[in-house]
Amino acid sequence: MDLHDFKDVAENYDRYLEVMYTTEFDKHENFQEFYLDLAKRYGQGGTVDIACGTGAVLLYLAERGIEVDGTDLSEEMCKVASAKAEKMGLVLNIYPADMTKFSSGRKYSLAIIARSGFMHLPSSELQIAALKNIREQLLPGGILTFNTFDPYPEVQSFQMKNTPESYMKRLEYINVNGNREEIYNAICYDIVTQHMYGNWKFVEYNDKGEVIGERVRPLLMRQTYRSEVFLLAKLCGFEVVDIYRGYNGDKEDLNDPKSAQKYDGNLIWILKRKEDLA
Incomplete structure (x- = not known):
């Protein structure tokens, strides 16, 4: 079991994150608004929040009219998210599942893995399995977003x-x-x-x-280095279309690799499902 699988962690997760994001360097300012903008841009065919945790992104999107499902490896996190959704009067499909294997029986135009969800895959083999499975859950041209950070x-x-x-x-x-x-x-x-x-x-x-x-x-x-992500994307049938640096709209110039040197910390990857895998 890992940190987020425990009942006591799930029950207290929102409480300690609220303190963490008001006192630490990376305050995740505008992160919910960032994903709402992505959902409005790419989520017309449905959105899935993978590693949804207690629903910080999932419930924010649903409350604003976005068609969204949620899944997380942690059953305890899903229970908390479901209870919060019920309290808000939202009827949502929230279920525990492994991102390397999940399938809800439908396809999506946008898949979100917010914050550090992707980083909880502890091997390149599991990263590949997750990316390939997520690709199969996306509609043609669908978008996947996930986070890494530059190792120091x-x-x-x-x-x-x-x-x-x-x-x-x-x-x-x-x-x-x-x-x-x-x-x-x-x-x-x-x-x-x-x-x-x-x-x-x-x-x-x-x-x-x-x-x-x-x-x-x-x-x-x-920790996954940026060069690895480009290779993982190519191997698993995606192309990198944007890399945002934080939640305020700043992004790298993919035609100028040196543009990355202006930033540190959070990388928010935007990958597009490729249809021509030749």
């Missing part, structure tokens, strides 16, 4: 010295029980597998400041 050698070097118990405090928030909870991360890096791995530790306190609970949840992600 300085951070990788630091993480290579870590152990899964090298905890650093990330944030604190109020959990679903109404108690203060601190989150600690211990993240390592394996230069051979390109894995970011380690643990998240959740420490819960009562109103007297006493520790009343501690949970450790594993994390495994894979």
